[in-house]
Amino acid sequence: MNVIEVKGLKKSYGDVHAVQSLDLTIAQGEIFALLGPNGAGKTTTVEILEGFRKRDSGEVSVLGFDPQTSGHQAREWRNRIGIVLQSAADAGDLSVIETVQHFSGYYSNPRDVDEVITSVGLQEKAGALIRNLSGGQRRRLDVALGIIGSPELLFLDEPTTGFDPEARRAFWALIENLRGTGTTILLTTHYLDEAEALADRVAVINNGRIVEISTPEDLGGRATAKALVSWRDGDETKTQTTDNPTSLVSKLSTQFSGEIPELTVTRPSLEDIYLTMIGGTHE
Amino acid sequence: MNKVPSALNLGVRRGALEIKQFARQRESVVFTLLFPVILLAIFGSVFKDTIAPGVTFSQYFVAGMIASGLVNTGFQSLAITIPMERDVGGLKRLRGTPMPASSYFIGKAILIAVSMVIQIALLFAFGLIFFGVHMPTDSTKWLTFTWLVLLGSGCSTALGIAFSIVPKSGRGASAVVSPIVIILQFFSGVFFVFTQLPTWMQQIAAIFPLKWLTQGMRSVFLPDTFATQEVAKSWENGRTFIILMIWLVIGVLFSIRKFKWDRD
Numbered sequence: 001m002n003v004i005e006v007k008g009l010k011k012s013y014g015d016v017h018a019v020q021s022l023d024l025t026i027a028q029g030e031i032f033a034l035l036g037p038n039g040a041g042k043t044t045t046v047e048i049l050e051g052f053r054k055r056d057s058g059e060v061s062v063l064g065f066d067p068q069t070s071g072h073q074a075r076e077w078r079n080r081i082g083i084v085l086q087s088a089a090d091a092g093d094l095s096v097i098e099t100v101q102h103f104s105g106y107y108s109n110p111r112d113v114d115e116v117i118t119s120v121g122l123q124e125k126a127g128a129l130i131r132n133l134s135g136g137q138r139r140r141l142d143v144a145l146g147i148i149g150s151p152e153l154l155f156l157d158e159p160t161t162g163f164d165p166e167a168r169r170a171f172w173a174l175i176e177n178l179r180g181t182g183t184t185i186l187l188t189t190h191y192l193d194e195a196e197a198l199a200d201r202v203a204v205i206n207n208g209r210i211v212e213i214s215t216p217e218d219l220g221g222r223a224t225a226k227a228l229v230s231w232r233d234g235d236e237t238k239t240q241t242t243d244n245p246t247s248l249v250s251k252l253s254t255q256f257s258g259e260i261p262e263l264t265v266t267r268p269s270l271e272d273i274y275l276t277m278i279g280g281t282h283e
Numbered sequence: 284m285n286k287v288p289s290a291l292n293l294g295v296r297r298g299a300l301e302i303k304q305f306a307r308q309r310e311s312v313v314f315t316l317l318f319p320v321i322l323l324a325i326f327g328s329v330f331k332d333t334i335a336p337g338v339t340f341s342q343y344f345v346a347g348m349i350a351s352g353l354v355n356t357g358f359q360s361l362a363i364t365i366p367m368e369r370d371v372g373g374l375k376r377l378r379g380t381p382m383p384a385s386s387y388f389i390g391k392a393i394l395i396a397v398s399m400v401i402q403i404a405l406l407f408a409f410g411l412i413f414f415g416v417h418m419p420t421d422s423t424k425w426l427t428f429t430w431l432v433l434l435g436s437g438c439s440t441a442l443g444i445a446f447s448i449v450p451k452s453g454r455g456a457s458a459v460v461s462p463i464v465i466i467l468q469f470f471s472g473v474f475f476v477f478t479q480l481p482t483w484m485q486q487i488a489a490i491f492p493l494k495w496l497t498q499g500m501r502s503v504f505l506p507d508t509f510a511t512q513e514v515a516k517s518w519e520n521g522r523t524f525i526i527l528m529i530w531l532v533i534g535v536l537f538s539i540r541k542f543k544w545d546r547d
Binding site for chain 2: 050052075076078079081083085086090091093094098102103105106107108109142145149
């Protein structure tokens, strides 16, 4: 069953075509990452799926429901999804547990409050006021509020922006845990390592269109791309691109009779592929 | 699958949460609740005269203070704090939950009603003890007082929520809202005797609810003989009721149709 189905989605702001004929299908239980530079149409697309914006044309179905519908049906639909936005810095005078407890009351089948707080690693901060939390702890609270209603579908918008590497790893572990519960997750990010670590599939979006949808391993023909072998021969650094790096290395090994000086074998990183796709270059 | 909680149930929960948050902001609690008392102390000490036989300025002023307390606590505070909540993303987050807009509005109305009750109690206590303000003894006056507070509080809440769409940012909200409220207070006879204001001012004030609330409150706190000194030579409580109801409906409709959850 598909949780999200989008066909021919279009959205313009005046003369700016933010989204131009976008198609997307996300299956149940998938962790799907939407990658793209700022202004590519990521946020517009996600906000249309979240029911925050109206589309100009195209078909959109999220959990079998058109996000544009309002009224009581919309409440029933929101009861089944969770949204973690880019930033929310309100309610500083409430404690973590008070806030999670309060939000749990919005849903028909909320998860256990203590269990959710523990799952995001805030059990020691449960009684702390929100204003006294660090940026990373606040983000964990955002996620707690996103999952308290036991959503079938969770939207995560650039969840680790501004995190230090350690906090980011801890956050990834948290998302991995959610995978175990069967929650479908739509993640937007501009960290490629994050997409690679978490996502089952990624879509690269640029200029309001999907450039490619694939697994992180296969994106842009990365898995089958030629390898670059480089080594030092005397004073000279030599490089060669090849489909068969192993045989080249073994040939060099014989030639140097042992250790090959400064040997490296590289394949294009997800970042290299991504930058090629969006027409950018390394800085 | 259980049903989603009712809008009223969530509204009451929102109200409890709003009160809890408000109570924790100590400076603003003290200032908001005691502001009318402070003003009464200042004006009551400056103007010692009586404006009619048996009517001290303090007595006249209590009516104005309760009416403008309703405007400050409801309209002004909501039209300033809601844009701030919007700025920090709090409203957008709520929008993404199954909580309906009506619950959010009910929560605000509860917060405003509760702070009004406390504010009025403080003003009464202070006025009685220090400024010899007389309380009405007639039960029909208390009935008038009750519907005025309820309707005024509802009207002020609805218009505050509706007006919250005007300020573009939380930071600028106070600069937009405060002057409007202060001018309205001067025009509506809160700080001065209404009939002594220029006619054009009286006419402008008559469009807005504060003038009517203040006049209604005078009907509660001043002797009925004073009614002859009003512009219309009577308290006009029926008209006050109708005008407040009209503004309430305008505020509610506007809030439902136009409320902004997001900055852009």
